[in-house]
Amino acid sequence: MSSENVSTRGTILHLQRLSTEDGPGIRTTVFFKGCTLRCEWCHNPESLSRHRxxxxxxxxxxxxxxxxxxxxxxxxxxxxxxxxxxxxxxxxxxxxxxxxxxxxxxxxGKEVSAAELTAELLKDRAYFEKSGGGVTLSGGEPTLQPAFCAALMDALHAEGVHVALDTCGLSAPGVFSELAAKADLILFDLKLMNPDEHKRWTGADNSRILRNLEIARDFVSRSGGAKRLWIRTPLIPGATTAPDNLAGISAYLGASFDGSVERWELCAFNNLCRDKYERLGMRWTFAETELLTAQQLTQMGEWARSGGFDPSRTFVTGAAKAS
Ligand code: SF4
Ligand code: SF4
CATH class of the missing domain: 3.30.70.20 (Alpha-Beta Plaits)
Structure with missing residues (x-):
């Protein structure tokens, strides 16, 4: 890649090493600063603003x-x-x-060049190679810094590192296409099927997100198995957990995506971010919300498996409330 590209600078929040929840194997996750959505349940409020x-x-x-x-x-x-x-x-x-x-x-927030960040990430190369892992670009929303994101993906690929793009799906289709084309794995958040509910809880409707999901699917379908697509749905009590939402996502995925989505993860609500909101002086809608019980998570898994998407590729992840 050109020296001009690796000198492209972006703003990240931090790195999370030894992650096992953001794609296959052991991974290092890069949290980009700035997001295009404003989900009321956001677990990384420090990543919402694009600025330090x-x-x-x-x-x-x-x-x-x-x-x-x-x-x-x-x-x-x-x-x-x-x-x-x-x-x-x-x-x-x-x-x-x-x-x-x-x-x-x-x-x-820290400003770094793609070259500087790549050098830091390559310190974990042995973990990636032993475990079949790699680097996951997350946030925030990585596609909000498209030139930096693209330069980083190119630099990591030049070193043979597997790259996953963890996206909320809201970006201009041209930008999304360019970055999705570079990703080995796309982790795509699909939260709510109803556009009004989506707007109510995240600040934007889901029309562009669904369009970009189709773009992701098409890249994966044409890749002959080289690329993979995982869908993730956060289980947020009172927001995304209604049976018609979970069965509706399942029906949507089953109708148009069954051959291309390798895994659909339903991620249990957690409240580990409560202190982050306090430190930032922000109010959190879900500050008093309790974790879901094992029974509730089982029930939600059943709703999700009832809608049409392959039940054997539907997984509930995360911790349940201790009984
Ligand atoms: S609060 Fe701190 S970072 Fe902000 S202007 Fe003052 S010295 Fe600078
Ligand atoms: S008043 Fe508190 S925050 Fe300010 S410099 Fe002293 S220790 Fe740090």
């Missing part, structure tokens, strides 16, 4: 006010309740992060 953000960790703060002194735009105030931020003033210069002696100020 500063977060304050109350449990690390020793109240020294070094950050307040370092901030030239007076975005920070030390109060009896801790640091209060005027986010509208912050220009994400990072001075408060550098000044903080206890790591209580943290920068979310």
């Amino acid at each position: 953000q500063v977060q304050w960790l109350a449990n690390r703060c020793i109240g020294c006010a070094s950050c307040v002194a370092a901030c030239e735009v007076h975005s920070l105030t030390l109060t009896v309740e801790g640091i209060v931020r005027d986010r509208g003033l912050c220009v994400t210069c990072g001075r408060c992060v550098e000044a903080c002696p206890s790591g209580a100020m943290e920068m979310l």
